[in-house]
Amino acid sequence: MTSSSNQDPEQEPGQDAGSQRPRDWRRRRRSERETPAEAQPEVNTRPDEELSQPLITFFEPAMDWIGSYGAPLVLAGIIGLVTGIVVVAFISSMRLYGYIDIVIGGTLLGAVGAVAFSNVIAAFLSRTGRYGINTLVLVSAFIGIIVVANVLSFENSTRMDLTATNQFSLANRTKDVLSKLDENVRATAFYKDENDTDDEKVAERRNKVLNTLKEFDSRSSKFSFRVVDPDLKPEVVSAYFGARPTGFVTEIVVVEGMDSGVFDVLRPTDADYTKLEQDLVTSTLVATGSEKKKVYFLSGHGERNINSTSSDGYAAVRAGLEGDNYQVQTLAWSNTDTEVEVPDDAALVVIAGPTSSLPQAHEAALDRYLEGVNADESLRRENGRMIFLAEPNSPASFRDFFSDWGVLVATGYIRDVGSSVPGLPQTLSLQKFNPEAPLEITLPKGERLQSVFMPGATAISLVQDDLRTGLPLAATSTESYLIAEPDRTEPITSGADADTIGPFVPAVLVRSVGQVGSRPPTSDPDPSEISDIIIFGDSDFLSNSSYNHGGGADLFLNSANFLVGDFSLVSIRPKVFAFREFNLDANEYDFVRFSSWLFLPGLMALMASLVWWVRR
16 A cells, blocks of 8 residues: 655655745744745746735734844843832832833733743743742742741731840730720820930930830720821821920820720829839720729818809819819818828819818828828828818918928918909909919910909918929019908008018919928939929819809819829839849850851851762
């Protein structure tokens, strides 16, 4: 049987039998370039006959061009992909251009791959290609494992404090408060940018505040914080502090309950922020309404009644304090009580216009409260805070009590010829406030206090010693006089019986570390060892009939806020920094130094030698 094939035995495989041309277009073009035109066989066609060509021949010039410049196009495609991914990942404002860059890079790589498809397949199926694919798979798997591990670690983070005194661990009381938050809480720390801070102390406090806030944030999903530069965002400052200048709003932390809208301005216990965690917990409790600071009004000695709605009652004062988120209670001590004590949770004790004497047992209890001790001589959490609303005829026992603390209450009333209410010469119109007084008292929202009207106010003075400092909150004019007779309104300006001329101080802030005659401290006292007292020379300006006249109510409420601002609702011991020095002698130091230099390089050299020996 004969074969029907007419193929030339010298015809190469893959060539067309009729035209002797390679089927693959790359080989055909190359063979055509190598064969002279005159040597090519002629094809007889009729003039009116058009030969049909494959569709791919229309793209042959473009494919030839791509094949000729394949390497530069591949490089351009890789650069396009890389730069596009970088732009999309890190420059959000130019993501559109990044996506365009990625598309261009992918198109270039795809075009080159399509033209050189056989070469690409051959490269992948070759031994080198298989090793490359294997390496790519291993690298991808490794990256995937790292990504999964990081995702799991971020979702299930475990923090470990390896410091000797647990510097970065929160107290159990703090963790309990944060775990029981029933609303979202946000802390706003007003600090200038770190690059704008030249003071090392300020920078240190800033870092401490931010680190503590981060610890709070990590412990509860309901607690968050932000850092605000008061100069760059004055609108945030005005939301909490009104028109107060932004220059005075720095190093302040505001803790706010996001649902209730209640916020508390954190006042650090001391300048070094040693009890910052305790202060933050207190502000969190106040902002969420979990606990309230308690203000006690002493009764049993003829003081004003905080439940009375009569003209001389103090119901309006109580409502004002409760509106400021305080819990107001009466501290009732009768004259027959011989064992009395100020409660441990008393943030402030107010003595409003007493008319009867102070028993010795009551005086001793108030002394212990201000000194920060209990009846059994155990220490209270901190020294006491007190407001005394005096009168020209205050009982001598109360005046003696405060004189032991260095505060002298006069017996006459102030007649200010230059500043009094028209038609009421005995009513002092207090208009001059000390610019050095705490802004929380005289400029709480950036707005100056209105005139304070004090009917029959008396003068307050201070004993000068090493145990206390006094700061007048306000003063009368130079045309004021201290008059002893309550019925006389015209001052005596000359002669032996002339009245004492002013100016006088009807309101003063006293910070004391002990009674008169105590031994002065040899070092700066801890802030919790300082007793704060504010004395007003009048109690009538807060009665129900006068409460809404002028700025008297604001002056009192601001003073109360200032005194109890740093009172702590919890007791958390500050963490003591332990300096653990690593002491080495000369031989030990040399061992550590040279082993660190030579151990790891030597180990790597040993492993390299082992690998070489195995593979040689």
